[in-house]
Amino acid sequence: MKKSLIPGVILGLLAASLTPIAPTAFIASAYAATTPVTISTTNTSYVVGSQLHITGSSPAGKDITFKMVDSTGYVIHVDAIYGKDNNGQYSFDFTLPSNKTGTMTIIAGYGGASGEFALKNITVNNPSSNETGGSRGGGGGGGVYIPPTTSQPTDNSAGTVNLTAAIKESLSNGVVTVTFDSSKLTELMSSSATSASKVLVLDVKETGNTVKTELTTQVLSLLASKNEDVVLQVQTSIGAYNLPIKQLDVASIAREQGVSASDVKIAISMDKLQADKAAAVNSTASKQGWQVLSVPVDFTVSIVASDGTSKPINSFTRYVERSIPVQSTVNAKTATGVMYNEANGTFSPVPTLFTGVNATLFRKGNSIYTIIDNPKTFSDISGHWAKNDIELLASKLIVNGIENDKFAPDNNITRAEFAALLVRSLAVEEVKATGFTDVTAANWFSGAVGAAKAAQLIAGFEDGTFQPNAKITREQMVTMIIRAFQFAGKEVSSDSTVINKFTDRADISDWSKDAVAKSIAAGVIQGMTDTTFAPHENATRAQATLMLERMLQYLQFINK
Structure with missing residues (x-):
């Protein structure tokens, strides 16, 4: 288990955390000692970007600080883990940087004095280049860059x-x-x-x-x-x-x-x-x-x-x-x-x-x-079916409570409120709303409605209104979400016959049938039952949260 903060008492190990320290040879001589702390790795030679699994032991009741430096003494990573929770046994996984090769030194322990830490050297190679050493230190701090692997080809x-x-x-x-x-x-x-x-x-x-x-x-x-x-x-x-x-x-x-x-x-x-x-x-x-x-x-x-x-x-x-x-x-x-x-x-x-x-x-x-x-929860969602979904999107600053500690998950949500959530989910900048007779610059939702209109997420009604304070229906909500897919460049294909299983399919408005079918295909929404969709039923704040979460996951905008 990792700690969120590095213990301040481990001065010996952290003295050089923010500045380059002595080369490996000097580290070995300065810290050489017979020590109760041990370090083990699966191998001694690795390739860039691979997973390093470190295990070891220390006196029971002691926390362990882990640090890795390259051959010039440049700090690659510093972290802290609990050793005392497992009778002094510790375990740590670390992804090696994609841009560092050569000899690396692992330092692990609970203090800076003799016998309070251990050292282990490993070699990191890049099989795709002729580089066997060298460093990119001297100005980048302790952070390293690992190229994105979620959406881009890698070879x-x-x-x-x-x-x-x-x-x-x-x-x-x-x-x-x-x-x-x-x-x-x-x-x-x-x-x-x-x-x-x-x-x-x-x-x-x-x-x-x-x-x-x-x-x-x-x-x-x-x-x-x-x-x-x-x-x-x-x-x-x-x-x-x-x-x-x-x-x-x-x-x-x-x-x-x-x-x-x-x-x-x-x-x-x-x-x-x-x-x-x-x-x-x-x-x-x-x-x-x-x-x-x-x-x-x-x-x-x-x-x-x-x-x-x-x-x-x-x-x-x-x-x-x-x-x-x-x-x-x-x-x-x-x-x-x-x-x-x-x-x-x-x-x-x-x-x-x-x-x-x-x-x-x-x-x-x-x-x-x-x-x-930003871990976030609310006192009124304990035991609620959407608790995890609400906490997820609240932590990501997308949904807010009606009060600091209250979410009101079963309250209905309005058209303006859902437009604001959609705009926030997609990182669309707010702009002044124009073109709706019932939305003015004085309204709290003016910027969100304006942004939603500019992004073509909403269109309003034939009479020129948006009806911001009306409770949003399920079919209205999925129509906005499918437009959000289009805004994000994601097309959803579906067979319109998927709605035939609903006995109330005749109640689905013609303008929303395509969106309903696509939202079902994308897994954003399901029927209220196996045989009913309830297109005109008002959506709750919890239901809206769940649909937004599924939308973001379908777009690969958040982790699943």
Whole structure:
């Protein structure tokens, strides 16, 4: 069992947690001792990205701190586990970084004095390269990046091509600038392997507080030469960004800037927030009672003119993935990614998938993102059939209680309330509502209804109203959800005959029959019974929560 905080008394092991420490040879001599603490690993040689299983023992009643450093003394991981719960026996699993090779030293123990810790060396190799050592330390802190594995191909047979050999990196004042060598890129893109490529990968070796990748119009043309739907995946120690090249209409953007397309370039930046900016994010999150699990990162994509002026590209027509490392393996049920709004100091949830110590966030725009942990429950859901579903989406900041400690799961939900939940689930920014005679700027739901309309999640009624305070029906709710699938780029196919099993199918409105059939096929909703659908029955807050959870899981926007 892991501890949420590292014990402060283990000073000897943690003295170098935040700064590079002595090389392995020095560590061994400094800590050499006969010790009651033991360390065992399944093997002594591993490959990058594989699972490391560590076991051992220490005096009963002692907690164990685990640390791993590379051959330069750079701290790769620090964590704490309970040893005293198992008569001094401990066990720990850790996914090795994908970007670290060479000799690694494991240090485990309960103190820094002689006999209170143990050491074990392992070797980590990368079978796909000739690198047998080296480090990327010296500026990245203790975090490591593990490329996303949830939605992207990982080998050439699945359509991935590595273009790292075609890039040049330079480091100045903590900023890593990545540019392309056009001749090398042309050579790589001419390979037959790129003809079916879906993802073009750049693995940036240098570390800094900012990584900026520059793409000229010539480079963009080369990247899209074999497949215009290709995604450029930039992997760094700060995080990763998956940019669909098709999203960049450089010619149109250049026209808006009043310059020639040949005079501009695209810059993808990942900026690890420092000092006051990072403190503002962390302080605001702490005031909400959340635990911050990652360094805040500002992701931007900008068009840069020849004179150096730049303009951010803040919205895309499809969801864009970006990934950031977290401090340790997280509880995917209570953790979530959030976007931070610097202008008003607020947070909003972002669809997030967790894989090991990597979090992948999905949104149609850029901003500052971080990961929080927010376990949440309510006093009135104990024993309720939707307890786990409510706690899940409340922890992810999607559903709120009617009071801090009350959720009212069996209360009906209104059309405006459900629109607000849907917009929040999809990370759609609120905009002023227009076009409805019964929604004004003074209404609390104006922004959510405006966003839902702009995203084509709602349409309203023929008389020009939205009827925000009306209780939402089951068929209205699934119609909105199917439109949400379309907004997210996910088409659902179904056989319309699936509704024939319902004896009340004639009561299903013609405008909702297709959505009802698709929602059943997607597993978002079921009948009220095996033979009835009850299309006009009002939905409860608990039912709405469950449908949103199923929607997010179907879209692969949260873990199952």
